[in-house]
Amino acid sequence: MMYDAPPLAGKVALVAGGTRGGGRGIAVELGAAGATVYVTGRSSAAGRSDLGRAETIEETAERITAAGGVGIPIRTDHSRPDEVRALVDRIAAEQDGRLDILVNSVWGGDPLTDWEHPLWEQDLDTGLRLLRQAVETHVITSRHALPLMVTCRTGLVVEVTDGNTARYRGSFFYDLAKAAVIRLAVAQAAELKPYGVAAVAITPGFLRSEAMLDHFGVTEDNWRDGAAKDPNFAHSETPAYLGRAVAALAADPDIMRRTGRALATWDLYKEYGFTDADGTQPDFAAHWASALEADYGPLGEPL
Template identity: 85%
Template sequence: MTTDTRPLAGKVALVAGGTRGGGRGIAVELGAAGATVYVSGRSSTGGRSDLDRPETIEQTAEQVTAAGGRGIPARTDHSRPDEVRALADRIAAEQDGRLDILVNSVWGGDPLTDWEHPLWEQDLDTGLRLLRQAVETHVITSRFALPLMVRRKTGLVVEVTDGNTARYRGTFFYDLAKSAVIRLAVAQAAELKPHGVAAVAVTPGFLRSEAMLEQFGVTEANWRDGVARDPNFAHSETPAYLGRAVAALAADPGIMAKTGRALATWGLYREYGFTDADGTQPDFAAHWAANLEEEYGPLGDPL
């Protein structure tokens, strides 16, 4: 491969929550761009997390390596500061203190999300657990990973979210979690800017994660069969699309111009020219504007 096809060769990344979905897509595409990628999460060959899904950090790490990078699985519960501190210390020891890219993609909130009831009818313990899982884990991870970037005066933090506008996301705790993650990017950007480190939030469109494919009763090979159930599914995108967006950001020498912003695959593909795995360029915002805005209103003002 030429240098142009491996713009992240020599770079070190940590993808927290890289077991599946968008996190896996990001990890693999960072690897395809040449990076060494630590893939962390709770689901490993040694045991499943409480989500009880089959995907593992080892599988993701193998895909990173197969794509051209170096994948390193690191079983970590990101809600436990001691485990995250140990992971940061491990990266520092193994990579001579280097960490160029931090991706906070921990989620695991799907089974905790109540889409049917307003706040006053929801189970409070479950809602607060969702916030701890989806927001506190990001804070803990940044607390121990950021010093590696600050010392070297360079790096990129990516907070993975859902949506890049102020639009309400359909249920209280989910909306609060995804909005809070954007504010994490804004706050980190403000504090990191004097140190030459950028922080952004990035959202996919309609993501065809493993769980979403299962929900539609399809596989990636025959995913278009799901369009009969929901026509909007025709405008969905693979985790690779999100991964290529993040890889493009990480390779951009002018990334500081974007620090503090909430970005989306549907805007970044226009700037960087990347495609989805099948060569298409899904644009869910354009689809929304043309087909859903009249019924549901605009996506909302940018955050």
């Protein structure tokens, strides 16, 4: 009996910042689609990052493999060009120079974000550190990884952000970082287009990450209880939803039609038909329009 191969069988991916949250969701779903996924981050079995969380890249790699792919964890600090160069050299050596999918999902900025004060009252060193962590790491990673994709003249670069419009995100350095990541996708798309490589930015809706579950004092099993603290949490989505959006994009043979755009899970599910882990199709933009727009204004047009 003949079986169809998984849509990303034979593809090689690098998910930078895949320890937890959206990065982990993307890495696992790329694996479920058949890809070999190099997953990187600073939290590993060898020690935690300064965030102090328990999730590790080894756990993510195990989930990738269990989902049907091949997970390869490599501890990497993406703010260090020498470590990123060594990472890419290893991928090139092990995969015969091939890299099909690059996901820039490094973040780590939550403890650095000041939601209470305007720019002129914020600590400058902390704000600049956020930008280095959330933007420079993406630049460093692309600088070293893109030559593999250019040589192969195919592939997809994904920049993970928050929001896909020009709407202000509530904190100066946070907003600057997330908007800058969209511009990274636009700029890379322009320079990569002659080589057949696409670049996009993508945002989830209200992401139900491990940290967010902790914040609401719930687990994935009873997450709906969190809506008692914030009714909007009832419209959240798991990292798998974001991961399935990215996997669908990576498998799209006509992905170049989207290059340079800022995309969202709440639009992509309508075209690709993917669901969240529980079979639902969360649409945070629709929730915003019905419940939040009157108080906070429209989300705005995608960039």
